[in-house]
Amino acid sequence: MPRSRPSPQMGSSRDAASPPTPTGSDDHPSPVTTHRDIPSVARLFAADTTRQPREVVADAIVFGGGVTGLWILDDLTRAGLRVVLFEADALGRGQTVGSQGIIHGGAKYALDGVLSRAAVAIREMPVLWRTCLEGRDHPDLQPVARRAEGCFLWHTGSIRSRLGWLGAHLGLRVAPAGVPDDALPGILRDFAGAVAWMPEPVVDPRSLLDVLRSRHHTRILSIVPGSISNVCVRSNGVRFGVSAGTASGTAVQLHVRAGSVVLAAGTGNARLRQRFGLSKPLMQRRPLRMVALRGPLPEFCGHCVDGATTRVTITSQRVDEATVVWQIGGRLAERGATMNPGDLLPLTVQELGAVLPRLDLQHVEATTYVAVRAERATPGRRRPSRPAVLAEGPVITVWPTKLAFAPLAAAEVRRRVALRAREAAATGECDPLDDLPRPNVASFPWDAGNQWTSLGRYTRDGAAFRSRRRAG
Numbered sequence: 001m002p003r004s005r006p007s008p009q010m011g012s013s014r015d016a017a018s019p020p021t022p023t024g025s026d027d028h029p030s031p032v033t034t035h036r037d038i039p040s041v042a043r044l045f046a047a048d049t050t051r052q053p054r055e056v057v058a059d060a061i062v063f064g065g066g067v068t069g070l071w072i073l074d075d076l077t078r079a080g081l082r083v084v085l086f087e088a089d090a091l092g093r094g095q096t097v098g099s100q101g102i103i104h105g106g107a108k109y110a111l112d113g114v115l116s117r118a119a120v121a122i123r124e125m126p127v128l129w130r131t132c133l134e135g136r137d138h139p140d141l142q143p144v145a146r147r148a149e150g151c152f153l154w155h156t157g158s159i160r161s162r163l164g165w166l167g168a169h170l171g172l173r174v175a176p177a178g179v180p181d182d183a184l185p186g187i188l189r190d191f192a193g194a195v196a197w198m199p200e201p202v203v204d205p206r207s208l209l210d211v212l213r214s215r216h217h218t219r220i221l222s223i224v225p226g227s228i229s230n231v232c233v234r235s236n237g238v239r240f241g242v243s244a245g246t247a248s249g250t251a252v253q254l255h256v257r258a259g260s261v262v263l264a265a266g267t268g269n270a271r272l273r274q275r276f277g278l279s280k281p282l283m284q285r286r287p288l289r290m291v292a293l294r295g296p297l298p299e300f301c302g303h304c305v306d307g308a309t310t311r312v313t314i315t316s317q318r319v320d321e322a323t324v325v326w327q328i329g330g331r332l333a334e335r336g337a338t339m340n341p342g343d344l345l346p347l348t349v350q351e352l353g354a355v356l357p358r359l360d361l362q363h364v365e366a367t368t369y370v371a372v373r374a375e376r377a378t379p380g381r382r383r384p385s386r387p388a389v390l391a392e393g394p395v396i397t398v399w400p401t402k403l404a405f406a407p408l409a410a411a412e413v414r415r416r417v418a419l420r421a422r423e424a425a426a427t428g429e430c431d432p433l434d435d436l437p438r439p440n441v442a443s444f445p446w447d448a449g450n451q452w453t454s455l456g457r458y459t460r461d462g463a464a465f466r467s468r469r470r471a472g
């Protein structure tokens with residue numbers, strides 16, 4: 001790809017091409033988005049008719065600045081393509097900031113003793129990410145904060161669990177290794193079963209988004225939610241209008257021409273596909289209700305395995321010297337999706353009492369949050385084994401399935417966009433966009449004014465007394 005083309009934010013002269021040909025009506029705030037505040041954000045921006053529309057010309061426009069969109073932006077830009085990313089809320093809102101940040105290597109998907117398709121697909125990811133985290137490949141992710149260098153894996157001891165345990169050794173690049181007793185974390189000491197350690201790095205997703213964003217600050221714009229208009233999709237590219245917020249709180253209209261449009265907006269993809277003329281959503285949503293704990297907890301990342309499933313997956317994030325936040329996912333969060341928080345918290349205490357009996361919960365508080373996994377639809381709503389990249393003319397839809405798959409998804413998008421850019425380049429230059437506001441990285445979902453409940457009420461002397469009686 002030619003590297004000499006002007007990047008979108010640097011262009012200065014106005015292209016004389018005609019504005020987008022209207023084929024659609026004005027868009028409305030998306031009813032499918034998970035962002036509660038989007039309609040109110042939309043109302044903040046009154047259209048300023050005195051401002052001249054700006055021309056945005058690019059090889060690719062990326063919608064959505066979660067890990068997928070930002071990784072794609074980085075990858076395409078490094079390939080010499082002109083790219084602009086549009087974000088309708090805060091970067092990573094939805095899945096990325098609520099995720100646990102584990103760069104899985106497949107052990108979790110080989111627990112039934114079989115090297116599943118999912119395990120084969122994901123087994124290279126920890127190695128690939130590590131090259132970036134150590135600065136040996138692009139994007140250079142050395143500044144990204146890591147929650148841990150690996151995860152513990154322990155099982156609750158049933159016969160099925162042991163079979164699954166054996167399965168975890170099958171053909172994986174990062175197979176579990178035994179942990180000597182004196183290297184066990186305090187909460188796993190005296191644990192009756194075997195404990196292993198897997199070198200799957202765990203990243204802080206906000207830090208990851210921040211590092212990727214900082215490399216491409218000028219190519220990322222805040223758009224007004226629901227403001228896409230005048231969409232015209234042709235085999236040689238896409239034209240549309242969209243409003244961008246301005247520092248003064250008004251909106252400026254952008255006239256966009258691009259060889260490709262990449263939809264990397266998580267749950268927002270269903271609505272965006274409609275706006276770009278694709279009638280089938282092809283998306284499934286799989287909700288989780290995650291539990292977050294905060295207090296004097298140890299830093300700890302690990303999976304407790306039961307049979308072929310993970311009973312709980314725990315990751316931790318240090319807040320300050322005295323406080324650590326734990327995120328708890330796995331089967332507990334899947335069950336939690338259909339429970340109310342009032343029932344999920346005692347169940348959480350019971351589960352933790354069973355799988356980590358040494359854990360002291362007396363001075364710990366808990367809250368829950370719902371996060372919806374957006375994926376390509378599959379028969380039976382099963383989790384896809386790979387990332388999905390669907391190219392339909394100039395519109396490319398991406399669901400990575402896992403954060404760990406972002407580099408794979410981005411490489412596939414680059415292949416598709418580069419092919420199109422050779423055939424149908426959008427000509428002309430961008431107007432300057434430097435004065436337009438940029439989105440922030442979203443805050444963690446447990447920092448959104450949540451109500452926290454003390455877990456002391458469910459424990460006796462810090463131990464989960466309800467669970468002790470039932471733990472098997």
Ligand SMILES: Cc1cc2nc3c(=O)[nH]c(=O)nc-3n(C[C@H](O)[C@H](O)[C@H](O)COP(=O)(O)OP(=O)(O)OC[C@H]3O[C@@H](n4cnc5c(N)ncnc54)[C@H](O)[C@@H]3O)c2cc1C
Nearest residue numbers: 064066067068092094095096099100101102266268403404
């Ligand atoms: C609770 C939970 C835990 C997880 N843990 C892990 C894990 O440990 N390891 C792992 O590999 N995977 C994990 N995953 C999966 C992983 O988080 C996702 O696969 C990945 O983050 C998806 O990233 P994304 O960028 O595609 O989507 P998102 O992170 O959802 O980002 C979408 C972006 O698009 C923006 N947007 C939405 N609509 C529009 C629009 N109309 N226009 C412009 N922008 C828009 C949003 O504001 C957001 O910035 C987890 C998922 C969940 C829910």
